[in-house]
Amino acid sequence: MKHDELAHLLPAAREQAQLGNEERVKSLLRDRWIDYPRATEALQVLQRLYETPPRDRMPCLLLHGDSNIGKTKITAKFRRAHPNEFDERRGVERCPVVTVQMPPTPDQHRFYSGLLFELGAPHNAAAGLASLERLARDILKTMSPQMLIVDEVHHLLAGTYREQRASLNLLKYLANDLKISMVLVGTRDAVLALQTDPQMVSRYRPFEIPRWRESDNLRRLLAAFEKVLPLRKPSDLSRREIVQYVLELSGGLTGAISTILNDAAELSIRNGDEFIGISHLERVAREHA
Ligand SMILES: Nc1ncnc2c1ncn2[C@@H]1O[C@H](COP(=O)(O)OP(=O)(O)OP(=O)(O)O)[C@@H](O)[C@H]1O
Ligand SMILES: [Mg+2]
Structure with missing residues (x-):
């Protein structure tokens, strides 16, 4: 197939579009990053926080939005942009951005254990809370991260009032003691959990990733998907009919939009149509119903 017939695709996707059906279907499942303005803004806010020099009251951020909107995707991209580096002078690995998840119930032992795992620090899982805590803090001091990202913070609410207080105190302590953002x-x-603590409210700047609504940005998002899906014919995904239908099916969630388009692309690769039209989306909708 001549490349100029694939002018609707980005160069990398043009290569992929030449592959066989199975390979193309498989490639749909690969991780991909698609830029959109709110994500770019979020990444810029993270970068500004990251560059804040250590001070007594470190600024902090509360990145929130519905499940499947793309929050973890954003923090993972930020993390990749700040990989670990080896500090020759001190002979230690520096980990500029540490990401850790809040356990499903606010359990400090599991939190520290998860943190130590992220830091690549071997530890005895049977150790008591106090010793895990000390170890995690010592290692964090050595590795001197500039930013600690805690995902799934809404799990905090799954605990009792006392457990919630304890977890909030833990988060406060880490920010204060280590002077990291x-x-x-x-x-x-997660927003509700923080609202129970006035100190947290004043410290954390909320930043929302909202659901998509019909807008130029949504049209651009769909156009961007079209440029990377390995289909051999143009679909014109940014036309009104398609945009409205995808919005309706997805509830405006980035993850759902991605899944719907992947499924429609797979269908269209398998039946030889090679583009996504309303009929493909309708079939995907029926299969998911
Ligand atoms: N920028 C993006 N580019 C491409 N795909 C994306 C992007 N953002 C989100 N997605 C898709 O949406 C899915 C869900 O994203 P993500 O896991 O970041 O959501 P989340 O907001 O963290 O959800 P949860 O609150 O349930 O953890 C991803 O697996 C990916 O398929
Ligand atoms: Mg997530």
Whole structure:
């Protein structure tokens, strides 16, 4: 197939579009990053926090939005942009951005254990909370991260009042003691959890990744998907009919948009159509119903 017939695709996708059906279907499942303005803004806010020099009251961020909107995707991209580096002078690995998840129930032992795992620090899982805590803090001091990202913060609410207080104190302590910027990530329940603590409210700047609505940005998002899906014919995904239908099916969630388009692309590769039209989307909708 001549490349100029694939002018609707980005160069890398043009290569992929030449592959066989199975390979193309498989490639749909690969991780991909698609830029959109709110994500770019979020990445810029994270970068500004990251560059804040250590001070007594470190600024912190609460990145929130519905499940499947793309929050973890953003923090993972930020993390990749700041890989670990070896500090020759001190002979230690520096980990500029540490990401860790809040356990499903606010359990400090599991939190520290998960943190130590992220830091690549071997530890005895049977150790008591106090010793895990000390170890994690010592290692964090050595590795001197500039930012700690805690994902799934809404899990905090799954605990009793006392457990919630304890977890909030833990987060406060880490920000104060280590003088690192904290980024908490979660759903609306994460916002509610922080609201129970006036000190947290004043410290954390909320930043929402909202659901998509019909807009130029959504049209651009769909156009960007079209440029990377390995289909051999243009689909014109940014036309009104398609945009409205995808919005309706997805509820405006980035993850759902991605899944719907992947499924429609797979269908269209398998039946030889090689583009996505309303009929493909309708079939995907029926199969998911
Ligand atoms: N920028 C993006 N480019 C491409 N795909 C994306 C992007 N953002 C989100 N997605 C798609 O949406 C899915 C869900 O994203 P993500 O896991 O980041 O959501 P989340 O907001 O962290 O959800 P949860 O609150 O349930 O953890 C991803 O697996 C990916 O398929
Ligand atoms: Mg997530």
